[in-house]
Amino acid sequence: MDGLAWRQFKAILRKDIVMELRTREMVTSMGLYAILTMVVYQVALSEAGASLDVRLVMPGLIWVAFIFMSLLGLNRSFVHEKDQGCIEALLLAPIDRPVIFFSKFTGNLLFLLVVEVLSLPVFSFLFLQEQQGIANPVWMVGLVLLGASIGISGVGTLLATISVNTSGRDIMLAVLFVPLMYPLLRAAVGATFAAVIGGPASAALFWGWMAWVAAFDVIMLLVAFALYEFVIGA
Amino acid sequence: MKRRPIAEVMLALGGLITTAAFFMAFLWAPATVYPDGRINFSQKIFYFHVPVAEASFLVFFFTAFYGVRFLMTKDRRYDVMARVATEVTLFFVLLTMATGILWTRVEWGVWWQWEPRLTTYFIMTLLVIGYFVLRNSVEDDEKRATYAAAFGILAFIDAPISFFITRWVESIHPVVLAGGESSGLEPPMLITFIIAQVGMLMLGYAFYQMRLREEELHERLEALKISIGG
Amino acid sequence: MEGAGRDTALEVRDLSRAFGVRKALDGVSLEVPSGAFLSIFGPNGAGKTTLVKVLTTLLNPTSGAASVCGLDVVAEAVALRHRIGLISHNPLLYPDLTAEENLLFFADLYGVQDAEERARELLEAVELDHRRLDLTRTFSRGMLQRLSIARALLHRPDVLFLDEPYSGLDPHAMDILDHLIAQIRGEHTFVMISHDLDKGLQLCSHALILASGRVVLYEERDALDEAAFKETYRATVGMGVA
Amino acid sequence: MGDIYREVLPQAPYVIGAYGLIWAFMIGFVATVFSRLRRLEKEIAVVEAAVKRREKAEA
Numbered sequence: 001m002d003g004l005a006w007r008q009f010k011a012i013l014r015k016d017i018v019m020e021l022r023t024r025e026m027v028t029s030m031g032l033y034a035i036l037t038m039v040v041y042q043v044a045l046s047e048a049g050a051s052l053d054v055r056l057v058m059p060g061l062i063w064v065a066f067i068f069m070s071l072l073g074l075n076r077s078f079v080h081e082k083d084q085g086c087i088e089a090l091l092l093a094p095i096d097r098p099v100i101f102f103s104k105f106t107g108n109l110l111f112l113l114v115v116e117v118l119s120l121p122v123f124s125f126l127f128l129q130e131q132q133g134i135a136n137p138v139w140m141v142g143l144v145l146l147g148a149s150i151g152i153s154g155v156g157t158l159l160a161t162i163s164v165n166t167s168g169r170d171i172m173l174a175v176l177f178v179p180l181m182y183p184l185l186r187a188a189v190g191a192t193f194a195a196v197i198g199g200p201a202s203a204a205l206f207w208g209w210m211a212w213v214a215a216f217d218v219i220m221l222l223v224a225f226a227l228y229e230f231v232i233g234a
Numbered sequence: 235m236k237r238r239p240i241a242e243v244m245l246a247l248g249g250l251i252t253t254a255a256f257f258m259a260f261l262w263a264p265a266t267v268y269p270d271g272r273i274n275f276s277q278k279i280f281y282f283h284v285p286v287a288e289a290s291f292l293v294f295f296f297t298a299f300y301g302v303r304f305l306m307t308k309d310r311r312y313d314v315m316a317r318v319a320t321e322v323t324l325f326f327v328l329l330t331m332a333t334g335i336l337w338t339r340v341e342w343g344v345w346w347q348w349e350p351r352l353t354t355y356f357i358m359t360l361l362v363i364g365y366f367v368l369r370n371s372v373e374d375d376e377k378r379a380t381y382a383a384a385f386g387i388l389a390f391i392d393a394p395i396s397f398f399i400t401r402w403v404e405s406i407h408p409v410v411l412a413g414g415e416s417s418g419l420e421p422p423m424l425i426t427f428i429i430a431q432v433g434m435l436m437l438g439y440a441f442y443q444m445r446l447r448e449e450e451l452h453e454r455l456e457a458l459k460i461s462i463g464g
Numbered sequence: 465m466e467g468a469g470r471d472t473a474l475e476v477r478d479l480s481r482a483f484g485v486r487k488a489l490d491g492v493s494l495e496v497p498s499g500a501f502l503s504i505f506g507p508n509g510a511g512k513t514t515l516v517k518v519l520t521t522l523l524n525p526t527s528g529a530a531s532v533c534g535l536d537v538v539a540e541a542v543a544l545r546h547r548i549g550l551i552s553h554n555p556l557l558y559p560d561l562t563a564e565e566n567l568l569f570f571a572d573l574y575g576v577q578d579a580e581e582r583a584r585e586l587l588e589a590v591e592l593d594h595r596r597l598d599l600t601r602t603f604s605r606g607m608l609q610r611l612s613i614a615r616a617l618l619h620r621p622d623v624l625f626l627d628e629p630y631s632g633l634d635p636h637a638m639d640i641l642d643h644l645i646a647q648i649r650g651e652h653t654f655v656m657i658s659h660d661l662d663k664g665l666q667l668c669s670h671a672l673i674l675a676s677g678r679v680v681l682y683e684e685r686d687a688l689d690e691a692a693f694k695e696t697y698r699a700t701v702g703m704g705v706a
Numbered sequence: 707m708g709d710i711y712r713e714v715l716p717q718a719p720y721v722i723g724a725y726g727l728i729w730a731f732m733i734g735f736v737a738t739v740f741s742r743l744r745r746l747e748k749e750i751a752v753v754e755a756a757v758k759r760r761e762k763a764e765a
Contacts (some may be wrong), residue, residue: 011572
């Protein structure tokens with residue numbers, strides 16, 4: 001039975017990746033959205049002038065971009081299951097519901113990370129001067145990205161499953177998702193800030209915020225995982 | 235039918251007790267003073283603001299609790315209970331927000347301040363509102379109930395965060411129920427506060443039961459109409 | 465295959481499904497022998513879809529019991545899912561996968577052993593082997609329906625559920641579907657929801673009329689007086705839809 | 707005494723506002739729920755009477 005669950009997990013993940021490579025629906029729209037956000041940021045900051053140290057606001061700005069970008073991607077991730085009624089065929093198969101959750105979660109996480117990793121260099125290229133590097137090693141930023149994206153995909157997979165069945169699904173996901181994500185978002189911004197700005201206490205600060213991220217991930221993933229069976233079967 | 239008198243007794247009792255607490259707050263509990271000796275009259279808001287806030291957390295717990303019960307049993311009554319509990323939560327949340335805003339205006343000189351307690355409580359308000367937005371956009375009864383239960387459980391996770399945040403991180407919001415010497419309440423103040431709290435919880439229970447009874451009557455009416463129609 | 469020895473394919477006892485005051489199914493009981501073709505008729509909101517959803521383990525009953533191929537729909541749901549297939553009016557296929565990829569995907573979900581061979585074999589049977597590398601996005605309605613039959617047969621189910629499979633098909637596609645069903649008729653038990661009285665009667669060996677969640681009529685085709693049956697059916701359409 | 711008024715008065719509107727809001731909300735809530743309850747009970751009585759009449763007519 002375990003062998004079958006693994007085969008099912010791979011099948012759903014592979015199907016999502018193949019379809020994404022073919023249509024590039026999620027990654028393109030998310031990437032474009034990230035770039036457009038940067039243009040908007042440029043406008044928003046244009047009057048602040050040279051006196052503004054962009055590094056102070058950058059951690060916040062990238063997470064604003066990423067949270068709205070992930071909304072876009074998460075919304076897409078269930079639309080193709082729903083529109084052709086494929087979700088029914090999926091549920092009809094002898095498949096444990098958590099397998100569906102984990103494969104969808106993994107796919108969403110993957111796509112989100114790809115876009116984040118691609119857009120981050122563009123972001124720093126456009127906004128940071130050459131001498132304004134990241135104070136701490138880059139892997140710390142990578143760790144925040146991974147930690148926060150796990151939480152975003154976990155809760156997002158559950159909420160996208162809900163919102164795809166509601167009227168006005170796009171706005172619904174945002175209404176449910178953004179407030180739930182607040183604690184994670186706050187911690188992610190804190191950790192990113194500590195990594196970018198540096199300074200003597202930054203390591204302690206960074207790990208403090210990362211502990212929040214980790215705690216959120218564990219709690220939310222467990223709850224989302226437990227609730228998924230009910231939600232997808234409804 | 236038996237629940238109805240209990241709800242009404244609770245309503246009357248809660249009304250009486252909170253009214254008593256109201257008079258105690260202004261006539262008996264000593265006024266606090268600022269360090270420079272001026273009287274801090276705005277502190278009186280605390281006697282109702284905090285009980286209302288605590289009540290909102292407590293009632294919100296029942297949203298999650300009945301959400302779990304619903305998912306376990308798929309019994310529609312638990313969905314109704316969870317929804318009514320969330321309605322009462324929304325009621326208390328709005329009152330907390332309104333009284334809190336008035337207090338911060340006096341005390342901090344601003345209507346709103348993005349500090350941890352206010353921010354997390356604001357998030358909780360959004361979640362409670364989101365719960366109803368979600369309910370309104372699902373057609374099917376059972377789907378609506380299931381989604382609302384799931385979201386109610388997720389949303390409740392924010393309540394303890396909001397409750398404990400003033401103890402975890404630096405915040406300018408006063409920590410009242412810290413216990414020990416840091417709470418700094420003189421006995422008459424503490425007693426007044428506790429009485430207001432008890433009365434408020436009774437009112438919360440009465441509100442919940444009254445709304446639940448309304449829903450039950452509604453259901454009975456529907457059933458009667460269906461029995462006639464068939 | 466294991467179910468071949470059993471003579472009862474479906475067994476439904478006093479099945480009810482309710483949410484609050486609304487009852488989608490209200491004390492439905494019936495027994496369908498193996499190899500039969502059951503057509504379910506009834507007005508909108510009669511509980512046809514709910515009954516099929518309970519039998520296919522997508523919904524749990526509120527009370528009563530049901531079993532398919534001797535497997536209980538609640539307790540043995542996972543084992544039961546291996547034995548049933550669904551052909552719906554939706555093709556239930558991914559438009560951005562090729563015909564073959566679609567079949568292989570569902571073969572993986574069901575743990576089909578000889579997946580590629582089986583997919584090839586079924587593609588030939590539904591005469592789509594020349595299109596197997598094309599995205600199903602490019603398929604016509606009729607082709608999609610043929611492919612969805614192949615999808616439903618992948619794991620060699622004993623019982624096939626048909627949810628208004630003819631709706632939205634052009635006459636030519638209907639003929640092909642008729643032909644395909646006739647081909648596999650002997651090997652499976654069929655349960656079909658139908659709005660089309662003539663089509664449903666023409667195919668079935670057993671006919672069931674549901675209204676307001678209750679069984680109005682359940683009879684074998686051979687014992688059926690067609691005129692009286694149609695009269696009963698018309699009477700139900702006017703019945704209250706709760 | 708004059709001191710007290712000078713200190714208390716600027717804050718008074720906010721305190722009165724807070725308590726006023728709470729009382730108004732609560733009384734409003736109770737009043738609307740009670741009026742809806744009464745209407746429902748009336749409606750149920752009407753429908754129940756209709757049910758009884760039908761049962762009698764059928765019997």
